Amino acid sequence: MAHAATLEAQTLAIHGGAKTVSAPKPAWPYLLDEEIEAVRQNLIKGRTDWTYLCAAAKGGPGQALEERMQKELGVPHVVATAGGGPALHIACMAVLEMGDEAIVTPYSWGQTVSCVLQAGGVPIFADIDPETLSLDPQSIEKKITPRTKAIVVVHFGGIPADMDGIMAVAKRHGLAVIEDCAQAQGSLYRGKQVGTFGDFGCFSLGSGKNVAAGEAGLLVTHAREHYERALLAGMHPARNNADVQDPERKKWIDSLIYTYRINAISAGLALKQMDRLDEMNFWRRKNAQALAERLKGVPGIRPQRLPAHCDPAWHMLSWTFVPE
Numbered sequence: 591m592a593h594a595a596t597l598e599a600q601t602l603a604i605h606g607g608a609k610t611v612s613a614p615k616p617a618w619p620y621l622l623d624e625e626i627e628a629v630r631q632n633l634i635k636g637r638t639d640w641t642y643l644c645a646a647a648k649g650g651p652g653q654a655l656e657e658r659m660q661k662e663l664g665v666p667h668v669v670a671t672a673g674g675g676p677a678l679h680i681a682c683m684a685v686l687e688m689g690d691e692a693i694v695t696p697y698s699w700g701q702t703v704s705c706v707l708q709a710g711g712v713p714i715f716a717d718i719d720p721e722t723l724s725l726d727p728q729s730i731e732k733k734i735t736p737r738t739k740a741i742v743v744v745h746f747g748g749i750p751a752d753m754d755g756i757m758a759v760a761k762r763h764g765l766a767v768i769e770d771c772a773q774a775q776g777s778l779y780r781g782k783q784v785g786t787f788g789d790f791g792c793f794s795l796g797s798g799k800n801v802a803a804g805e806a807g808l809l810v811t812h813a814r815e816h817y818e819r820a821l822l823a824g825m826h827p828a829r830n831n832a833d834v835q836d837p838e839r840k841k842w843i844d845s846l847i848y849t850y851r852i853n854a855i856s857a858g859l860a861l862k863q864m865d866r867l868d869e870m871n872f873w874r875r876k877n878a879q880a881l882a883e884r885l886k887g888v889p890g891i892r893p894q895r896l897p898a899h900c901d902p903a904w905h906m907l908s909w910t911f912v913p914e
């Protein structure tokens with residue numbers, strides 16, 4: 591409270607007072623020389639082996655990134671994509687038919703909702719818990735109809751949603767769960783990586799995310815059927831000929847696809863950046879804690895409450911303005 595009193599006594603910078611923070615904003619994305627060098631080496635390999643830079647072929651950085659994610663998250667199937675949005679879109683295409691309903695959150699980046707529309711589905715908004723800012727399982731349950739097929743949940747700001755509650759509702763009603771982990775790479779729930787609880791985890795490696803590899807994304811999934819359906823929606827026929835096994839699905843391999851494969855330059859960058867994701871997340875956790883400590887006594891704002899069993903990788907620190 592002493593801290594709050596000092597703040598009140600000062601004239602705010604917006605009213606002409608001195609700025610509390612005068613250092614320049616740090617540069618972002620934060621690329622190390624060795625990461626830039628890794629990309630250069632990939633390009634040099636691409637001079638003599640065109641398949642190296644071609645995500646339709648095997649053996650390049652895209653495939654290495656998928657294998658690394660498989661190992662780190664302990665999931666059987668990974669698809670490296672052009673972004674988090676594309677990953678969400680092909681996840682929806684894998685589980686929704688035209689007109690199917692998917693329950694979504696009203697509080698996120700818009701693609702947590704538009705992925706359902708893009709797949710021909712109907713997004714149905716449930717409510718969030720105003721303190722955790724994530725989907726309220728009880729509200730989800732009230733929105734279920736005979737047409738409901740899926741729940742799309744976001745781990746907003748990197749704070750894991752109430753996955754125990756959400757998975758229990760999904761199980762009771764036989765619904766697919768798509769986790770939007772775009773802001774949550776490295777966040778843990780009950781000590782386990784987010785993205786591994788539902789049927790799909792969709793990650794963004796976009797320029798503003800925890801792994802900022804240019805523009806790219808990752809889809810992880812457990813079921814062979816989901817994997818193959820996602821491949822058919824967005825991957826090159828050359829890959830699909832090699833990776834789709836089901837004879838009925840093989841018939842659908844075609845060039846009528848979304849060009850959602852990852853580019854090898856971003857994949858190479860992502861592989862290097864993932865080497866220090868844990869270290870970066872360690873500092874995110876430290877910084878979030880330090881900032882929260884200092885903001886604690888300030889009247890009129892309330893921190894996002896952590897649901898139980900969460901260890902977030904703090905993509906953002908969200909505070910709610912409390913006018914009263």
Ligand SMILES: *Cc1c(COP(=O)(O)O)cnc(C)c1O
Nearest residue numbers: 673674675699701772773794796
């Ligand atoms: C960034 C983001 C996306 C989209 O990811 P892109 O890589 O930009 O396509 C989707 N959902 C959320 C919550 C995001 O923050």
